[in-house]
Amino acid sequence: MxxxxxxxxxxxxxxxxxEAENEEPVFHAEWERRVFALTLAAGMLGQWNIDxxxxxxxxxxxxxxxxxxxxxxxxxxxxxxxxxKELISSNELQQAVAIExxxxxxxxxxxxxxxxxxxxxxxxxxxxxxxxxxxxxxxDRVLVKPSDSTGHTRAPRYAQGIVGTVSARLGCxxxxxxxxxGGHEGKQLYRVIFDGTDLWGTESDKTEVAxxxxxxxxxxxNA
Numbered sequence: 351m352x353x354x355x356x357x358x359x360x361x362x363x364x365x366x367x368x369e370a371e372n373e374e375p376v377f378h379a380e381w382e383r384r385v386f387a388l389t390l391a392a393g394m395l396g397q398w399n400i401d402x403x404x405x406x407x408x409x410x411x412x413x414x415x416x417x418x419x420x421x422x423x424x425x426x427x428x429x430x431x432x433x434x435k436e437l438i439s440s441n442e443l444q445q446a447v448a449i450e451x452x453x454x455x456x457x458x459x460x461x462x463x464x465x466x467x468x469x470x471x472x473x474x475x476x477x478x479x480x481x482x483x484x485x486x487x488x489x490d491r492v493l494v495k496p497s498d499s500t501g502h503t504r505a506p507r508y509a510q511g512i513v514g515t516v517s518a519r520l521g522c523x524x525x526x527x528x529x530x531x532g533g534h535e536g537k538q539l540y541r542v543i544f545d546g547t548d549l550w551g552t553e554s555d556k557t558e559v560a561x562x563x564x565x566x567x568x569x570x571x572n573a
Contacts, residue, residue: 352498352507354415355408355423359508359549382421389428394466395458397435400474401530405502406430478536480522484565486540490516491571494542494563502530505567513571514544517560525564538565 357363377383393403407427408415415423432438442449461469486492496510497503504526518541525537539562546557 353408354410354412356507358506385421385425385428389424392428392432394461394469395437397437398431399529401502401526402532403427403431405530408502476523478522478524480536482522482538484519484538486516486565486568488516488518492516492542492568493571494567495569501527503527505563506561508549509544509561512544512548514542517541517543520562525566527566539563540565540568
């Protein structure tokens, strides 16, 4: 999906003025800490996955996404998911108070603190079993397909339409485009190396950029 979140390689965006990582606080304000906690707590209900969560943030007006801070975008996504999954009503969201506990919400099993810690530390592996053979081999030249899809994708816009070289086969992993739409399926994943000049233009440094890309994003490049 092309939107305000896909900024890599875009021009005229101005300086990013990053904070030094060793000086930057984990949270810049108490409300950020609360949004982070609310997002994790709501995710424990098991009503969406990480790709649905990302896509909920992406489905904003691009200008709003760029204007928002990091955790403001997290909050936008969380509110959208809570409404779409009918866990709260729009009236409850506007009034910031629970008005009625739905029957659906009563069936959820909410993990206790110890269970939550275990879930967070272990995560959910993306590796999946498959009978399909990889379409591409190490050394193959591949083209990243251009896409105007309105769905979620992990193929960055700056690499679309660019040719790179497969440097590694990483196995079969959960395909984010399908996962964001509620369909859990695995696709072959590759590490593809791109020439920085091809990505950024002739004035760029001659660096190499490695991007992990799923098979549906790729096609064989013309010889």
